[in-house]
Amino acid sequence: EAKRLRQDVAVFNPSAEAARALHLSLLSDLATAIQQDQLRQFLQPKRCLKTGRITGAEALVRWQHPQRGWLPPGDFVPFAERSGRIRQITDWMLARAVRTLAAWEVEGREPMSIAVNISTLDIQDQTLPARLAALLAEYRVDPGQLQLEVTETGLMSSGTDPIAVLNALKAWGVKLAIDDFGTGQSSLAYLQHLPVDELKIDRSFVQDVNADPRRQALLKSIVGVGQGLGLTVTAEGVENQAELDCIAACGCDLIQGYLLAKPMDLPDFQTWLGRTG
Numbered sequence: 566e567a568k569r570l571r572q573d574v575a576v577f578n579p580s581a582e583a584a585r586a587l588h589l590s591l592l593s594d595l596a597t598a599i600q601q602d603q604l605r606q607f608l609q610p611k612r613c614l615k616t617g618r619i620t621g622a623e624a625l626v627r628w629q630h631p632q633r634g635w636l637p638p639g640d641f642v643p644f645a646e647r648s649g650r651i652r653q654i655t656d657w658m659l660a661r662a663v664r665t666l667a668a669w670e671v672e673g674r675e676p677m678s679i680a681v682n683i684s685t686l687d688i689q690d691q692t693l694p695a696r697l698a699a700l701l702a703e704y705r706v707d708p709g710q711l712q713l714e715v716t717e718t719g720l721m722s723s724g725t726d727p728i729a730v731l732n733a734l735k736a737w738g739v740k741l742a743i744d745d746f747g748t749g750q751s752s753l754a755y756l757q758h759l760p761v762d763e764l765k766i767d768r769s770f771v772q773d774v775n776a777d778p779r780r781q782a783l784l785k786s787i788v789g790v791g792q793g794l795g796l797t798v799t800a801e802g803v804e805n806q807a808e809l810d811c812i813a814a815c816g817c818d819l820i821q822g823y824l825l826a827k828p829m830d831l832p833d834f835q836t837w838l839g840r841t842g
């Protein structure tokens with residue numbers, strides 16, 4: 566009954582109608598977005614707290630829509646996932662990342678990794694490992710410099726056995742990270758079964774961690790478990806020095822967040838690298 570009521574409300578709610586129309590038109594636009602080169606790949610750096618080095622970057626998609634301007638992923642990734650079109654975005658992001666890694670190698674830069682976000686649908690897609698392998702071979706990039714981020718929720722809700730697909734990906738030498746860790750339903754114990762290299766602790770555990778000893782205790786224990794399992798542990802969304810001090814005290818390996826830098830396009834990222842060293 567509650568569900569029917571919601572449906573009725575949705576049907577007669579003009580703003581829901583408008584939202585649906587917007588989504589439908591965006592969806593048809595998305596089909597041409599890739600052909601017409603409207604997607605952009607932004608990079609956000611990660612820093613190692615022990616060495617101070619920039620170890621790599623996370624790739625985040627943006628859509629430069631001809632009428633609507635810059636769209637953040639939250640505006641189109643969810644329904645690209647629902648419509649199955651996410652695969653094209655994933656392929657585009659992977660190709661972009663691999664091309665950048667190849668260019669960096671030619672320029673003789675210090676090796677860095679690029680991490681691409683992979684959705685639940687991609688994990689279910691048995692052709693992903695082969696597509697990835699073809700791409701890596703084409704550009705002759707060291708697979709170890711490419712990382713794939715999968716969310717805990719994505720893994721848990723995947724219909725197929727996620728560990729089998731992760732193992733297939735790992736077999737090609739790419740690195741795997743668990744994204745948004747701590748927000749899903751899985752237990753810490755589940756981690757031991759996953760063939761992953763890095764644990765990215767969700768920003769909700771990082772935000773204001775300095776203001777509450779209990780939050781600090783929680784963060785510290787997640788870091789401990791992650792490192793105990795041999796994983797690199799990254800704190801996401803670090804925004805200020807107080808949070809950073811606390812995260813460092815918890816023994817975290819890497820940080821990512823506005824305090825270090827916002828996501829940037831490739832030219833800006835390279836300029837930033839040059840300034841940061």
Ligand code: C2E
Pocket residue numbers: 609624625626637638639642651654655658682683684744745801802803804821822823824828
């Ligand atoms: P995510 O993977 O957890 O990425 C981190 C998000 O947090 C990014 O938002 C980033 O800009 C933002 N962020 C980074 N540092 C800070 C900080 O210090 N404070 C705050 N408040 N936010 C920070 P963005 O780029 O809007 O992406 C949102 C989500 O969209 C991503 O969350 C990811 O789940 C998804 N996404 C982005 N690009 C892709 C993609 O190429 N493919 C797929 N499947 N999903 C993507």
Ligand code: CA
Pocket residue numbers: 623682714744
């Ligand atoms: Ca991510």
Ligand code: CA
Pocket residue numbers: 744745765767801
């Ligand atoms: Ca995340």
Ligand code: CA
Pocket residue numbers: 745
């Ligand atoms: Ca997130």
